[in-house]
Amino acid sequence: MYSEFLEIKKQITELEDKKFKIECAIYEKHQANLVNGSNTIEEDGFKIRITLKDSVKVDQVKAQLVPFGFRTKFELDAKAYKNLTDDEKKVVDECTTVTPAKPYFQVEKI
Secondary structure: OHHHHHHHHHHHHHHHHHHHHHHHHHHHHHHHHOOOEEEEEEEOOEEEEEEEOOOOOOOHHHHOOOOOOOOOOOOOOHHHHHOOOHHHHHHHHHOOOOOOOOOOOOOOOO
8 A cells, every 4th residue: 555655656746747848838839929817729629728827925024014005814823822821822712713634644665
């Protein structure tokens, strides 16, 4: 079972690499005609949709000084939570919902 897991993981990585190379070739072929947003191309009996978006990185220090145009994302500070009093934890608990995350698997041959 474990060897099969590792073999499948290797195959997935190889297929993801192959898929990425094909995506790069498709992008390069149509790059000159692409615009930001959704682009639909019909070619050789295939319908290809390529979506381009801008990635925005915000300077967090500078943004703190601007009172408009940005959202604040609250995240639980697990380290600080451990040091809260029971009453403080109750207040924080009212603001949070905990659901199980997807399990992470790591299998190595030893």
